[in-house]
Amino acid sequence: MSISRQIMKYGLTRILPRNRWLTRGTSGLPGAPVSWTFDDGPHPEWTPELLDLLDRAGVLATFFLVGEAASRHPNLVRRIAAAGHLIGNHTYSHRTPREMTSAEFVDEFDRTQSLLADLTGEVPRFFRPPKGEMTLSMMRTVWDRGATIALWSVDPRDYRMSSSDEADRWANSYRRKSGDIVLFHDNRPWATSLARRLIEADSGLGDASVRLDEWMSDSFTRARTGQAAAQFA
Numbered sequence: 675m676s677i678s679r680q681i682m683k684y685g686l687t688r689i690l691p692r693n694r695w696l697t698r699g700t701s702g703l704p705g706a707p708v709s710w711t712f713d714d715g716p717h718p719e720w721t722p723e724l725l726d727l728l729d730r731a732g733v734l735a736t737f738f739l740v741g742e743a744a745s746r747h748p749n750l751v752r753r754i755a756a757a758g759h760l761i762g763n764h765t766y767s768h769r770t771p772r773e774m775t776s777a778e779f780v781d782e783f784d785r786t787q788s789l790l791a792d793l794t795g796e797v798p799r800f801f802r803p804p805k806g807e808m809t810l811s812m813m814r815t816v817w818d819r820g821a822t823i824a825l826w827s828v829d830p831r832d833y834r835m836s837s838s839d840e841a842d843r844w845a846n847s848y849r850r851k852s853g854d855i856v857l858f859h860d861n862r863p864w865a866t867s868l869a870r871r872l873i874e875a876d877s878g879l880g881d882a883s884v885r886l887d888e889w890m891s892d893s894f895t896r897a898r899t900g901q902a903a904a905q906f907a
């Protein structure tokens with residue numbers, strides 16, 4: 675992400691409400707809950723093994739699906755939803771604003787919303803722009819439709835990794851902080867090994883990951899802080 679985009683991202687985080695622009699969750703919560711997000715799937719090879727792992731560990735995450743891939747693998751989309759994960763819209767073709775007009779964006783956004791709603795029975799509430807790039811007219815489109823633009827606060831750059839050693843190194847050096855939104859890609863081979871490493875390292879800390887919509891609910895924060903108060907009582 676370029677410097678100017680970083681500045682824009684943090685500037686908007688300060689002025690916009692969380693239900694419009696989400697870049698991180700609540701800090702300072704006991705147990706340091708974080709959200710793992712997996713972009714660019716579903717992938718016929720990597721997504722199922724990731725789902726197996728998350729299932730076994732009882733971990734919930736958010737998947738930002740590309741419409742084109744979702745239409746090729748509808749059963750995987752259904753499986754992600756049935757497992758209790760949250761599904762978000764990541765455009766239909768994974769093109770950035772430089773590669774499409776505003777009208778094309780509207781079409782991609784709407785097409786992906788209806789495809790995912792048809793497959794899961796739920797209209798996605800979150801949208802993530804490919805590479806985090808957006809124009810003002812695209813933001814308006816998303817907000818007019820009542821959706822939240824969700825970015826991330828931690829980027830392991832798994833799309834540049836070329837070995838599981840690299841994935842391990844990142845996982846070993848990452849120190850989770852309450853409210854982190856971590857950007858993974860399940861169309862790359864590293865998602866499962868990164869998640870496995872983090873689950874192993876985090877054992878005892880509490881949920882390895884919660885769905886993005888938890889950050890929108892006051893009861894989540896209250897339950898977390900209430901839990902801590904009960905422990906100290």
Ligand SMILES: [Zn+2]
Nearest residue numbers: 713714804805
């Ligand atoms: Zn992407």
